Amino acid sequence: MMNEDGKNRNGEAVTDGGSGSEPETALATARRQLERAASHADVDDGVVARLKHPTRVQQVSVPLRRDDGSLDVFTGFRAQHDDVRGPYKGGLRYHPEVTADECIGLSMWMTWKCAVMDLPFGGGKGGVAVDPKTLSDEERERLTRRFAEEIRNVVGPKKDVPAPDMGTGPQEMAWFMDAYSMQQGETTPGVVTGKPPVIGGSYGREEAPGRSVAIVTREAVDFYDWDIEDTTVAVQGFGSVGANAARLLDEWGAKVVAVSDVDGAIYDPDGLDTQDVEGHDERPGMVSGYDAPESLSNEELLELDVDVLIPAP
Amino acid sequence: MMNEDGKNRNGEAVTDGGSGSEPETALATARRQLERAASHADVDDGVVARLKHPTRVQQVSVPLRRDDGSLDVFTGFRAQHDDVRGPYKGGLRYHPEVTADECIGLSMWMTWKCAVMDLPFGGGKGGVAVDPKTLSDEERERLTRRFAEEIRNVVGPKKDVPAPDMGTGPQEMAWFMDAYSMQQGETTPGVVTGKPPVIGGSYGREEAPGRSVAIVTREAVDFYDWDIEDTTVAVQGFGSVGANAARLLDEWGAKVVAVSDVDGAIYDPDGLDTQDVEGHDERPGMVSGYDAPESLSNEELLELDVDVLIPAP
Amino acid sequence: MMNEDGKNRNGEAVTDGGSGSEPETALATARRQLERAASHADVDDGVVARLKHPTRVQQVSVPLRRDDGSLDVFTGFRAQHDDVRGPYKGGLRYHPEVTADECIGLSMWMTWKCAVMDLPFGGGKGGVAVDPKTLSDEERERLTRRFAEEIRNVVGPKKDVPAPDMGTGPQEMAWFMDAYSMQQGETTPGVVTGKPPVIGGSYGREEAPGRSVAIVTREAVDFYDWDIEDTTVAVQGFGSVGANAARLLDEWGAKVVAVSDVDGAIYDPDGLDTQDVEGHDERPGMVSGYDAPESLSNEELLELDVDVLIPAP
Amino acid sequence: MMNEDGKNRNGEAVTDGGSGSEPETALATARRQLERAASHADVDDGVVARLKHPTRVQQVSVPLRRDDGSLDVFTGFRAQHDDVRGPYKGGLRYHPEVTADECIGLSMWMTWKCAVMDLPFGGGKGGVAVDPKTLSDEERERLTRRFAEEIRNVVGPKKDVPAPDMGTGPQEMAWFMDAYSMQQGETTPGVVTGKPPVIGGSYGREEAPGRSVAIVTREAVDFYDWDIEDTTVAVQGFGSVGANAARLLDEWGAKVVAVSDVDGAIYDPDGLDTQDVEGHDERPGMVSGYDAPESLSNEELLELDVDVLIPAP
Amino acid sequence: MMNEDGKNRNGEAVTDGGSGSEPETALATARRQLERAASHADVDDGVVARLKHPTRVQQVSVPLRRDDGSLDVFTGFRAQHDDVRGPYKGGLRYHPEVTADECIGLSMWMTWKCAVMDLPFGGGKGGVAVDPKTLSDEERERLTRRFAEEIRNVVGPKKDVPAPDMGTGPQEMAWFMDAYSMQQGETTPGVVTGKPPVIGGSYGREEAPGRSVAIVTREAVDFYDWDIEDTTVAVQGFGSVGANAARLLDEWGAKVVAVSDVDGAIYDPDGLDTQDVEGHDERPGMVSGYDAPESLSNEELLELDVDVLIPAP
Amino acid sequence: MMNEDGKNRNGEAVTDGGSGSEPETALATARRQLERAASHADVDDGVVARLKHPTRVQQVSVPLRRDDGSLDVFTGFRAQHDDVRGPYKGGLRYHPEVTADECIGLSMWMTWKCAVMDLPFGGGKGGVAVDPKTLSDEERERLTRRFAEEIRNVVGPKKDVPAPDMGTGPQEMAWFMDAYSMQQGETTPGVVTGKPPVIGGSYGREEAPGRSVAIVTREAVDFYDWDIEDTTVAVQGFGSVGANAARLLDEWGAKVVAVSDVDGAIYDPDGLDTQDVEGHDERPGMVSGYDAPESLSNEELLELDVDVLIPAP
Incomplete structure (x- = not known):
């Protein structure tokens, strides 16, 4: 079963091809699906060409001062596929295998999902290549806050609205929102969904x-x-x-x-x-x-x- | 002889290792050089770890309506390595082999160059993966203007100041500046260097x-x-x-x-x-x-x- | 019968005086009506004097590259009458006879209409002096996008919200919104009303x-x-x-x-x-x-x- | 003799045609001169067509509470002809005969003047249709401050920089700068030239x-x-x-x-x-x-x- | 009985200690209450230490040109206690005894009130040290508008939303909103609550x-x-x-x-x-x-x- | 001997009255001096009244996580006296006795000093009520960065430019500039003077x-x-x-x-x-x-x- 973030329960990106040794990337799968769908529809070639690429991918370095005083640098991403129908929308995942291509592929799926449900959003997806189980709570907070500061120029309530995803949850969204709000100089709950209800999150999201x-x-x-x-x-x-x-x-x-x-x-x-x-x-x-x-x-x-x-x- | 953009006369990124079949990337070279230099100096490990990564790389898709009416999508990049000493500074190149890693490596060298000359700038580098010789003048203009619009959120006189590089020159800088200025709603000559003197460029740059x-x-x-x-x-x-x-x-x-x-x-x-x-x-x-x-x-x-x-x- | 944009079915501005050879302008009519109304009410003279003038009229030139390669320059307007009760609101018309004075007069009527219905908006009106029937679809798109860019500094969801009017419709609003959103760097559906429902327009507007x-x-x-x-x-x-x-x-x-x-x-x-x-x-x-x-x-x-x-x- | 503001000593706009009863407007003269000049040069027709029109004219109403408590409403203008070479630059005049067309014509001359001297500015010109000799000092101050507030969205150090002109001088520029600065929330001397040296004006301007x-x-x-x-x-x-x-x-x-x-x-x-x-x-x-x-x-x-x-x- | 602004009918700040000659300040009372409450709950000491202080207090001078031409300077305040739960919210009072400490104390109570009712706001409070009964209507308007201009950088719909309080009412809120909106360049009803319904206030507030x-x-x-x-x-x-x-x-x-x-x-x-x-x-x-x-x-x-x-x- | 910060070598604010037991505050002294000076000059009473008050004082709480994990909250100030002649300018001091009134008085002196030297700046002064000798280097850095974040809305290259003062030096200015720049999203050396030359400070300041x-x-x-x-x-x-x-x-x-x-x-x-x-x-x-x-x-x-x-x- 695939959940909303396009992954199965083991957190692996799901592909529908790839019987060979090297699994197909999410991006390759998403592009193959797009081509197959386009072949059944009367769509301008230029539109298909455009939809095979994301509008933007921002890659950032996220320095993290570990609890033991040492410094590690992790790489984070935010892929934004298409905003013709509205602001970008999609999760932020913490997983060691996060790559730019995976984020792009997943962001394409978010575009289709929003369009199918007629939601006024486009597709986005991002994350940090880190194993969250190796981080203390304090480290996860510092990592999340710094990541929010590094991508703040491409997110926002009318630009791109992250959500929890594999390896992240309400707590990460709360940190993200707070770091973003401090940078903006005003409380901005609309920058993320999936935050705890006490700071403006929606009831019923978990269920x-x-x-x-x-x-x-x-x-x-x-x-x-x-x-x-x-x-x-x-x-x-x-x-x-x-x-x-x-x-x-x-x-x-x-x-x-x-x-x-x-x-x-x-x-x-x-x-x-x-x-x-x-x-x-x-x-x-x-x-x-x-x-x-x-x-x-x-x-x-x-x-x-x-x-x-x-x-x- | 290596010119200011870290390339020899044939436009190949210069590396000082790489005798094997697969040439070393600019990024790998730059990191190797950094490590060698750091081993001679008394620098904090965290600082070295941080300097091995760019602050940010923005990757964008640049749709280009060709003169024959078809649509091609090119990929552009802007890598920003470090701005502790001032805004990012570095060229924009048009070359089929441009990659994120090449831009990161070249941006690292720009950091060192600015620091060695005590210029108040940090290192940046970007470009579009396109062979400019295959573009008409009108196509180059449309490509450049669209690229400028797509990366405008990360550049600016006090943020990151592009310059001509391999495959680009004063004309591209003029288009870039004009597209950026129209977006900003005010004339902003400071967003690029290397533009023609008639619109604010410096005399003597070519010599x-x-x-x-x-x-x-x-x-x-x-x-x-x-x-x-x-x-x-x-x-x-x-x-x-x-x-x-x-x-x-x-x-x-x-x-x-x-x-x-x-x-x-x-x-x-x-x-x-x-x-x-x-x-x-x-x-x-x-x-x-x-x-x-x-x-x-x-x-x-x-x-x-x-x-x-x-x-x- | 007069429709919401103060014109009859033939697209002529309607006046209730003007029996002579030279028809009274919309502005002259609107002022005459204001004076007549004021004579029945207990209103401060200064308020009447103020309401006889628009807060602002922005006139712009809209260069249009024709399909045959030649360049025509059209004149566009946006009149904003009064925003005491809320942001300006009113149509954008494409008609050869559009003038600053016509826009001012029509914007005054929009102020009265919004006030009578107790809507929190003030009166605006604008347009381009062009016969839309002489434009190809591509020309209308280019004209609309450039017009949007030229007046973007005076419009916005909380400043002034255009709508379709004589010679324009949902398609023009879609182009206007997209051009404005690209300039702002974020999707801004609230900058116009009357756009197609698929990008956020209201259902039922046409009926x-x-x-x-x-x-x-x-x-x-x-x-x-x-x-x-x-x-x-x-x-x-x-x-x-x-x-x-x-x-x-x-x-x-x-x-x-x-x-x-x-x-x-x-x-x-x-x-x-x-x-x-x-x-x-x-x-x-x-x-x-x-x-x-x-x-x-x-x-x-x-x-x-x-x-x-x-x-x- | 014509001074820098394109007027002779009597403050009349100077034209070089107009032998008939109705004097030629500044705009008509400027366009005629442009056409004559263009006929001697190898200039693209589209460029000439574009240069015959201003980029923008902003017309505003300027309510003035008179010393006797009554309210008068004056009309102000700011014409901006062309900013390809840099921000707009040109005077603000107070004269009963100021019109949109006069401002446009004068702004075209400012474009030529700046270009001839190779100054990085484009042409602007504006003013208020008022006889300054009928205003008390307090009224001139209130008028100037309100005018500044009404056109503040189109002026600025990198957008359009007014200067004294017929009927205005250093005092008006000081009021203008102060009103603009209060709106911006920071001292902005660069918004006007011709202000008194004590608040940042240049010495030697009068001579x-x-x-x-x-x-x-x-x-x-x-x-x-x-x-x-x-x-x-x-x-x-x-x-x-x-x-x-x-x-x-x-x-x-x-x-x-x-x-x-x-x-x-x-x-x-x-x-x-x-x-x-x-x-x-x-x-x-x-x-x-x-x-x-x-x-x-x-x-x-x-x-x-x-x-x-x-x-x- | 204490009304929503934490004062009794005589407009005196209410304290629950203070039997001595010198009455306890609102700030001292609020801190004492906080300590007592904290002693019953399991709260981190750092949180309590933080909550004993306001995030920010902005003190401003408000020059007022009196109707007789003389100039008086009054002192205004805006205290902002805590915005973890949302934008600051609280009244603006005009009373001769307004001080920074009183505003801080009252803003703390606003934090508790909003939290108890689970409203997504934090606590704010402000005012001007002036006896409003000594001001003419025109003076109250000038004072309110100038006060709004002086504190505009710390208020706003998503930052801090003032409301009527002792000595102020819907009229003051209308002036405040208008002055703020003029500074912002767009109508901003959300900057205050308690304004008259005709400009966007809520019905039923008085009852x-x-x-x-x-x-x-x-x-x-x-x-x-x-x-x-x-x-x-x-x-x-x-x-x-x-x-x-x-x-x-x-x-x-x-x-x-x-x-x-x-x-x-x-x-x-x-x-x-x-x-x-x-x-x-x-x-x-x-x-x-x-x-x-x-x-x-x-x-x-x-x-x-x-x-x-x-x-x- | 009084140095530029209006203090003698022992760091005491200097007053020229105060023979009684309770020393006169800097504010009282500055006001007394102003009155004495005004009595010798032909100055409008309103101007003197205005100059006796600062335009603005922003008081902030600065939470500091101590090295031992506990949390202390310090109070910081920034007084801005008058910006008619240009942006505010003046030091930031770390001293246990810093109060709002001291900052106001010292900011008045900065106004006079800048005016006497005909520098285009107005008077400002601020600081934190803390004994810097009780702070570790890390604590001073955290305190300074947080203080910068808390007052960032009132400072800036064209608004208010802090400088080192009693208890602060180039290092504090470097931290302040970096924290401010991170918030702004671009390197902003102009926000402080007195920073180390390596990041843009002026040579010769110490001498x-x-x-x-x-x-x-x-x-x-x-x-x-x-x-x-x-x-x-x-x-x-x-x-x-x-x-x-x-x-x-x-x-x-x-x-x-x-x-x-x-x-x-x-x-x-x-x-x-x-x-x-x-x-x-x-x-x-x-x-x-x-x-x-x-x-x-x-x-x-x-x-x-x-x-x-x-x-x-």
Whole structure:
């Protein structure tokens, strides 16, 4: 399953070609997709040529004073693909493999996503080539603030609005917004989305992916003219996405018969009380340890005879 | 001989390593030089780490409507290495091989050059990956204006001041300045150097490299306690650099006994009248065709028994 | 009938005096109206004196490279009457007779209109003295973009917000917005209204004038305590205004018995199916050619015994 | 004699055509001159077409609270002809006959003047249609400050730099600069020239016109290979221009034999002591009242047998 | 009762300590309260240290040309306590005793108030040390406009948004907004709240304090499970706060049995018709002069046996 | 002796009144001096009233993370007295006793000083109430950078240009300039004077006070028609001021017969070789320890029979 940032659960950029040894880059994939789509549509060649390139990529060096006093220099990027439909929009990721080409490819996908949903934004994407797990909290704060200062000339509420992405979250957005606001000399919440609600973030953002899965499921049930009350559901993975989807479908009447975490699955043919099962993010280990009528292996869950299987590993 | 833009006469980036098949990039060379220099000086490791990276590289797409109505998209760059000593400064080159890494390496050299001369500037360098010989004048103008618009947010009289470089000249600077000024809404001559004097450029810029060679020569003559009147000079190449150097030394009393162009050399043991010999840039073919006492091959010129040999091919 | 831009259907500025040979200018009319109104109200003389003049008129030259390579220079204007109640607001017209005085007069009317409706805007109006029918699409685009660049210093979302007017439409607003946004360096949809919905324009704008006519009619029917079901309506002209008004009234229950275009009228005492009649803008000639119970001359329509006559020629 | 602002001593715009009843406007004259000049040069038609129009004219209303409490509204202008060579430059005049067309015409002449002298400025000109003699000092200050506020968006040190002109002087420039600076929030002396030296104006500005006349005279004397010591000079008018010219030529050795004011002339065949004669501006009536060897009528002065006659009425 | 600006009805800053001769300043009180609150919470010492100081206080001189031509100079302040949660927000007061310390203390309270209500603003407060009763309307306008110009660099819709406070009202806000907008060159209603609705102010602002009292009362009645229809209310003071509260409670069903003004109280055990009693602000003297069943002294009103007593003197 | 910052050698603000117990503040002194001066001149009362107050004082809190991890908050100030003659100019001092009133008084003196020297600047002064000797180098850097960020909205090359003062020096100016430049996004050397020459500071600044003393001495010698070769000089104190003054006078021909440091004086009736005596700042203790013909006590130096006595303790 691909989440909104165009990556699977392991944080790898997803490509639909590339059977060879060297995986295709996100940029190559995005360009190949564009060409294929353009071949089906009546689009000016110049427009396609233009869309194969980003408007701008800003690469910056981000010096970080480590807690031990030494200085490391990381490289950050912000790719901006196209702003014809509105300001650039897209995540900032912290991952050792971040490159300019990856950011460009992902920013192209953001352009398509915004256009498909008719949102008045264009595609952007950025990040820092760093493994955030090797940083202390203080180092992550210093890195984020310095990165914000270095790219501040290309972002802004009407220019380019970053969001959390792989390796970043509300806390990074809060630091980013504060560093940007100090530079601007005025509080500017609109420079990022995904910040904590207490400083102006939107409620419901965290639950949104799971909610989307639940809504899509309900629409499919309607499409096939099934009765939601008679629909059985199994959910692989009970993190933020899986738990939110399961609980909403449960609330809407569906029978969630099985859920799992890394250690195994639980099963109740009459439907589990999904509110009672603590999610993996809430308390690790509580899913498979839940007192359910039956236990299953993770493989068995995937082979259950259910109407809907939600893979959210 | 390396000119101010860190390239030899053939426009190749000069490196001092790289005997293998794959030539070392300008960036790799610049970093290697930095490390070697740092090992001789007492510099903080953090400072060296920081100086191995540019502050910022902005990569942009430059769409160009060709004269035949088709649209090509070129990639442009502006690397900014370090501005601790003042605004960034460095050329913009048009060459098919321009890359981000080349611009970064060249911008590092610009930092060192400005620092060595105690000029209040830091190092920058940029360009577009395009072969300017394939562009009509109108295409070069449109490309330059669009490139200026795309990088205008990172340049400016107090931020970063481009200059002509390989493949660009006063005309490109004039277009660049005009496009930038229109965007700013006010005439801004300070955004580039190397523009034509009629719109605010400095007189003497074109003669400057030859003048520098002449001055260095004079200083060397003084250093060795020679008498300039008795000094004999041979000049390989009689283009802008060679001709200006030869004429100044002639004016200061030196005896310029031989000069050459690609077709051969001329020789007069009593000194040539350098003002009378038309330079290669002024009228190609007139050097070797000049009515001088003797003709030499280019190889013979290099082996003349003179006090000073100026290689300016 | 006068539309929102203070012109009749022929695009002539409407004045309510002027029986002599030389028609009164829009400015003279607007001032005369102001004085007459002021004589009925208790207003400070200084305020009246101030309101007789615009705050500012910016006149610009707009060079246009014609498709044949020649260069024409057109004159453009933007008059801004009064911004005490909010940013200036008003159309941009392309018409050969556009003058500074006409723009000033029309901008004064925009001030009154906004104030009467209690909208937080002041009055503006502008345009270019050019016959748009003599321009190719490419020329209109170049002219509009250059005009936008020339007046960009006096417009903006919080300063002055142009709109389509005589000779301009959504396409011109799209070009204007894009040229302005490129100069600002950020997407600025708020600089114009009347742009296409796909780049942020409002839905329903095109239907708004006809909808207003229908609403006013309904209010009048209510005022006279008539029953809308028993009300008969004749509509002169079936363009955007007439057709939208007729269809809405039809939808609300009124009996639209006759509509016309330049070639004649159609009549059905039981009410026409207004959705079925194609409007003049949709397919010219289809109104009078519609298969209706009766045909009328345009004069006969005006003399029909109906409750409501809507003149929308 | 025409002074730098393109007007003769009576403040009338000077035209070189116009024998009919209706005098030719400054704009018509300037355009006619341009066409005549262009016919002698190889200039692109598009360039000529462009130069016949100003880039921009900003017209503003300037409300003035009179000392008696009433409110008058005056109209002000700023015409900007061409800024290809640098920021606009030109005077601000207070005169009842100021019009947009006059300002445009005068601004065109400023473009030519700056270009001829190779100054990095383009042509501008502006003013207010008001008779400054009808204003109290306080009213002139309020008018000037408000005018500055109304045109501040089109002027500035790098945009357009006003100067004193007919009906304005250093005091108006001081008010203008102060009003502009308060709006900008920082002291900006560069927004006007011709301000008093105490706030940053240049010394020698007032004497400049007379100095120019003297220098031109000296050059002419050299051109004809005369000896300045033997050159006799008569000066019609002994105001700022005439007195400064006379005194400088006297200082350089010429024999100034006659000077005049409105009441008559004085004559000394051996040369007058020009430092001793008080100028008309310094003490009116002291020229013709000076104790000189001979008195002449103004007509007689013009017919004196001298080498140089300087008409500076 | 303390109103929203932290002052009692006599306009004295309210403190909760200070039994000695010298009253405690608002700043000292606010700091003491902060320390007490911090002792009950788990807050970092550094945060408390930081919150004891304002981010910034700007003190300005405000020269005022008096109506008699003389010049007085008043001192104005704007204290900004903390903007972590959003732009600064708080009133501007005109009172002879305004000091920097008072503004700081009051701005701290504004921080707490905004945080408690979860409003995205931080605390600000300012004012001018002047007795507004000694100023003519024209002087108040000139003073307000000049004050706005002097503090414009620290206020703005996203920086700091003033509001009316002791000694100021909608008119002052209108002048402030206009002066600020003229400086900015664009209409900026968002720079102040509390301006008149005609220029963008919110409806209902004046009634808000009384409405709040009524709402709190209703919530209390609900809390005690009383029936609002059986609840008796006495209101001390029938100005803006008291009258609005009484009329709303009356409308919601409560029985308002007594109201008063400075001259005495009126009483009706069956409930007064509060809409019929003109408020003290509407027509002074009409409360105690109202034709009610009974008259009471002000003391008697306070001792009435009612369910709710609203002290709004 | 008072140096340019209006303080004597002990860093106390100098007042010329104050015999009572409570010393007069700098502000009170400056106002008293202004009144006394105004009583001798024909100045408008309004101007005097205005000059008794600063245009603006910005007070800020400067949080400092101490090296031990704790947080202290210091108070900083910037007073700006009058900018009619140009941008504000004046020092930033670090001293525990810095107050708003002291800064105001000192800024008034800066206005007078600039005006007396006809420099195009107005008076400013600021600082932080902190004892710099209690700060580590890192703490001083963090404090200075944060202070710069907090007052950046009121300083700038054309607004207000700080300089070193008591407790600050070139290093603080370098930090200040760098912090300001980072906020502005471009290198801005003009925001401070007194920075190290390597980043754009002026050469000769340190020697300037001593040079001034020498020049004033030479002028006095000329005034009295003495011969500089015959003039004897004694210098009390041989720090930066005394040593530079002594060496220049020596160079110009005067006979410097005695110099001193805290430990005593040295004397040579034939004139000391002032270049040979190391200054107190260069090597403490070397003055009185110098091998001179005679030693004197400090008191004896002050009583020497010399033409010029320079007190520079």
